[in-house]
Amino acid sequence: MPETRSTGVDQPAPDDLISFLKAIPDGRYRRGVRYPQWFLLLVAVLGILSGCRSSRDLEAFARRHREALNQALGLNFKRWPSDATFLYLFNKAHLQEFGQVLQAWMISQVPSGATGLDQLVCDGKTLRGSAVETEDGSHRFVAQVTVYARALGVALAQTTYDTHESSERAALKELLSSLDLDGVLIQADALHTTQAFFAGASPRGPTCS
Structure with missing residues (x-):
């Protein structure tokens, strides 16, 4: 069966960043996907805000905070995303939609x-x-x-x-x-x-x- 890409879109909640991130279509192929796109994007946002400047930095950030992320998000990942996982995500991600969603979320933070x-x-x-x-x-x-x-x-x-x-x-x-x-x-x-x-x-x- 040929590989297909997920295009499902969820409706964002008023000011919940995760819900906004879930609204972005997943540009990756379904086969071999281990981590949901919203999770990787969230880790990327948090990592960049914490000073990450490369995919290797993001891998180190995800490894360092794996347990805290699992606990806070109700997840149970035994491994952390590798730098190759982030590179693949950025190569396939709908960057324009990501920018629009992030913009909408930031505006929602204004009362x-x-x-x-x-x-x-x-x-x-x-x-x-x-x-x-x-x-x-x-x-x-x-x-x-x-x-x-x-x-x-x-x-x-x-x-x-x-x-x-x-x-x-x-x-x-x-x-x-x-x-x-x-x-x-x-x-x-x-x-x-x-x-x-x-x-x-x-x-x-x-x-x-």
Whole structure:
């Protein structure tokens, strides 16, 4: 029988991170899957918040906290996920859906929901180590644009782009279009305060400062 991928989606509870993670379709093949996707994603989130920077770090984190995770989550895993398990997960995961779900969960932590986000800060950075020399001797980079919520103290949304294929203006405009920004003050660099940036913007669009 050919391998198939699970596409079941659960409905998230109001502010339960695990329920939100369970709503993400599983991009892995069913055969050989030992750990549920929500569990691996939860370990990854906790590990990264604790300073993990690689799949090996996540394996060490899972090994160190296996008993505590089993007890807290009502599980009975005898082994911890290996670094290869996390690499396979990240290779097959629906990253866009993960970003959307994580964003929705973070907004749910604001008492008044999205209406409580009255100010967002936008920032663009070039990712370290992403420089590649081109044939003409110039360099191209991978850059990241992030929308940061002051009320939460976290990044609500982010996207990356190739500096030879797009620009920070285009990336930010597309990113903001995915958010409900009615009445929200957007703080961004001066390069975004141009007529071209607001051309064709929705009447529910942001106000820049």
